[in-house]
Structures are given as C-alpha cells and as structure tokens.
Amino acid sequence: MTPTSSQQTYTELLIQYQPKPIKTEQEYNRALTVVESMMSGELTEAETVLFELLVLLIENYESCHYPMGESKPMATLESLMHEFDVQPTSLVGVFGSVDIVREVVNGERKISQSEAESLAKFFNEHYSGLSLTSVDF
DSSP states (O other): OOOOSSOOOHHHHHHHHOOOOOOSHHHHHHHHHHHHHHTTSOOOHHHHHHHHHHHHHHHHHHHHHSOOOOOOHHHHHHHHHHHTTOOGGGGHHHHSSHHHHHHHHTTSSOOOHHHHHHHHHHHHHHSTTOOOOGGGO
C-alpha cells in the first residue's frame, strides 16, 4: 500500500486504503508505513485528507496503547534548562533569587502562576521557535 501519484479522488483512495480504527499492532505498523511513505512527496488534496485521517487514527491508537501521561512542570523546566544550557543564575529574574531558583529546580518549591508566566516569557524571548505558555509549567 503505497500512495499513488495519480490524481485519484478521495473516494478512490478510501477504497484503496480502507482506513478504519486501528486495533492491533500490525494495523498500527501498516498505518505508520503508509503515513511515512506519504510524507516523502507532495500530496494531492485528496491524499492530504487521507493522510490527516490516518494520522488521527494513529494518534488515537497511540493514546490508548502508549499513554504519555501529563508532563510535570519541573520536568518541563529541567528539560528546557538542559536543552538550552540555561544556568540557574539566568532564572534569577524570573524567581527573584538564586535560592528560590535552587528550591524550584530541586523540587522543594512549586512554580507559582506568575512564575510560570515569567518562565514562558523568558524562554519564548530567548529561544526562537518556542511558543510556551504558563500551562507548560
């Protein structure tokens, strides 16, 4: 099952691929293979619609079989600090003191709503491409 480059209609693509809810690992792998092959070229409008449908089916399967759980605010902060090589002293402006930064980083103190907003602003301003909000912390 590889996508065709001809101008097939959406109905023809549905008949060819017969997308349905994914119930087994084999069906999951098959859908992944189709989606991955579709990512390697330009898609027609009909192929794009089918691609989006398959992605939704894959995401649904993954959410049931490979749950990620909720991200912990500390894990998010720790990951960002590591990824962008941010030293605790760089966050003094967000938290007010090095001691508070250490308490937060060590998990001894929770991040307040205003601190979460300041963290999002700090990372968004200093590292392009991010679109963090206070909810991320």
